[in-house]
Amino acid sequence: MDEVLEFLKANPTYFLATVDADGNPQVRPFGTCAKVGDTLYIQTGKVKDVYKQMKAHPEIALCGWDGKGTWLRIEATAVEDDSVETNTAVLAEYPSLQARYTPGDGNCTVFALTHATASFCSFTADPRIVKF
DSSP, X not given: OHHHHHHHHHSOOXXXXXXXXXXXXXXXXXXXXXXXXXXXXXXXXXXXXXXXXXXXXOEEEXXXXXXXXXXXXXXXXXXXXXXXXXXXXXXXXXXXXXTTOOTTSSXXXXXXXXXXXXEEEESSSOOEEEEO
């Protein structure tokens, strides 16, 4: 999991795919990723459609690219962790978000990536799989 986090931190914009209420795919750029304990988390606001989509359909996918020929694909189950402690730990890594989100504000929340399969891919090598 550490190499997945390292890739996402080195390439801070990735794309998160969810499913909306009508079953249609939705993809948007995302940028948060933090390790708390042995778990990888992403952060969002409860007022956003992405939050509603992950709550209704927790199976998500992420895709990031390093600009040099390697991309990372992750399939995971997003499990909300609304604890102030976990939200605080994740936001500590993103000072720019602290003006918009405060742990316990009723909006800020994080999702654990569970049952995750990460694939490091390129056109020159077979995919390398990491499960966490």
